[in-house]
Structures are given as C-alpha cells and as structure tokens.
Amino acid sequence: MLSHNIQSSKDAVDKCLSISSKGHFFSDSFFEDVRKDFETAVNEVLSRHDIMGSANDELSCYRSLRERELKDETQAMKTTEDRNGFKVVLDVHDFMNEDVKVKVVDNKEVVVEGRAEKNDGTLRSSKSFCRRFTLPGAVDMNAVTSAMSSDGVLTISAPKI
Structure with missing residues (x-):
C-alpha cells in the first residue's frame, strides 16, 4: 500500500487539473515523446528488484x-526536462481515472494522488499513493496539463516560461 499524508496550510492555493483521456500508451502519438522515459522507469524498477x-x-x-x-519502490516514474519544459510520466494503472487527482499547490508544486476503495461484501480494502513534484x-x-x-x-x- 502506498500512502503519505498530505497537509497544506490554510492559505495554500490548490488548483485541481483536469486529466485528458487518451488512447493506449504505446500506440497513441500523444505519448510518443515520453515512451522511452516510461520504458526506462519500468526497467529501473525491474532492475532494483x-x-x-x-x-x-x-x-x-x-x-x-x-x-x-504495491509500494513506492515499485511505481514506475520518470521526470525529464528539456528546453521547452518538464514532463513527469508515471504508472497509475492500479487506479481508475476517477481515482487519480492532479493538483497544483501554492503555484509551485504538482501533487498526484490516487485513492481507491473496494468493498466485497464483508471485506473492505483500500489503496492509495501520493507523489509531489x-x-x-x-x-x-x-x-x-495532465493526460x-x-x-x-x-x-x-x-x-x-
């Protein structure tokens, strides 16, 4: 289970971003420039284990x-910078679209949170993660933007800028 506590001060300004839905990662041209980064992140996780x-x-x-x-060390994630900006690519496959939130906090930090709960009769389970950039x-x-x-x-x- 991935979890971290998130606390923000009273005067913090949080702006939730919409997440654009796209096609399959390895075939949608939108993701072409981050595919290699994601593959590298996956290989790093496999290598560590x-x-x-x-x-x-x-x-x-x-x-x-x-x-x-399901823990921080097994989540594929890569941050890159080029002359145009920064990109973060991370695997959130374990969570449905509506279970993932992306926020800009205090106009300086991006926070990605995922939280899912499952209720199977008498058994109730939850999983969550939080990543800050x-x-x-x-x-x-x-x-x-996020997609x-x-x-x-x-x-x-x-x-x-």
Missing part, C-alpha cells in the same frame, strides 16, 4: 511485480 525480462515482456513483468508489491520557478504553473492513457500511464507537462 532483480527481475530480468525479455524486451517483449518487460511491461508484463513490471505489472506482475506491482500486483504483488516541486518544479523550478521558470515553469508556467498556470499552463500545467492519462487508456492503459493507466499518466503524463504531466509543465512548460517553461
């Missing part, structure tokens, strides 16, 4: 690991 898969099944090995161990002042925080692929890969883009 001494799991080696063939090039054809790295994603399935990774998703299998996530099913067994502090972006440098050269970013236009009013222009931050999620149909297979659960979230991309956040923050353009430079």
Whole structure:
C-alpha cells in the first residue's frame, strides 16, 4: 500500500487539473515523446528488484511485480526536462481515472494522488499513493496539463516560461 499524508496550510492555493483521456500508451502519438522515459522507469524498477525480462515482456513483468508489491519502490516514474519544459510520466494503472487527482499547490508544486476503495461484501480494502513534484520557478504553473492513457500511464507537462 502506498500512502503519505498530505497537509497544506490554510492559505495554500490548490488548483485541481483536469486529466485528458487518451488512447493506449504505446500506440497513441500523444505519448510518443515520453515512451522511452516510461520504458526506462519500468526497467529501473525491474532492475532494483532483480527481475530480468525479455524486451517483449518487460511491461508484463513490471505489472506482475506491482500486483504483488504495491509500494513506492515499485511505481514506475520518470521526470525529464528539456528546453521547452518538464514532463513527469508515471504508472497509475492500479487506479481508475476517477481515482487519480492532479493538483497544483501554492503555484509551485504538482501533487498526484490516487485513492481507491473496494468493498466485497464483508471485506473492505483500500489503496492509495501520493507523489509531489516541486518544479523550478521558470515553469508556467498556470499552463500545467495532465493526460492519462487508456492503459493507466499518466503524463504531466509543465512548460517553461
């Protein structure tokens, strides 16, 4: 279970971002510029856990690991910067679209939260995660956008000023 407490001061300004829905991560051209970053993040998780898969099944090995161990260390995530801005790509496959929220907090930080609850008769379970990204002042925080692929890969883009 991934969890962190989130607290913000009374005068903090939170702006919830809408998450655009896109197609499959590996076939939708929208994600073309972050595919390599996501593949690198998946490989880093597999490497940390001494799991080696063939090039054809790295994603399935990774998703299998996530099913067994849902924690921060097994979440594929990569942050990159280029001359245009910053991008964050992370796997939120374990959560439905409506279970994931992206917020800009105090005009300097991006917070991604996921929370899901399941109620199977007498058994009730929940899972959650929280990731925070502090972006440098050269970013236009009013222009931050987020998009999620149909297979659960979230991309956040923050353009430079």
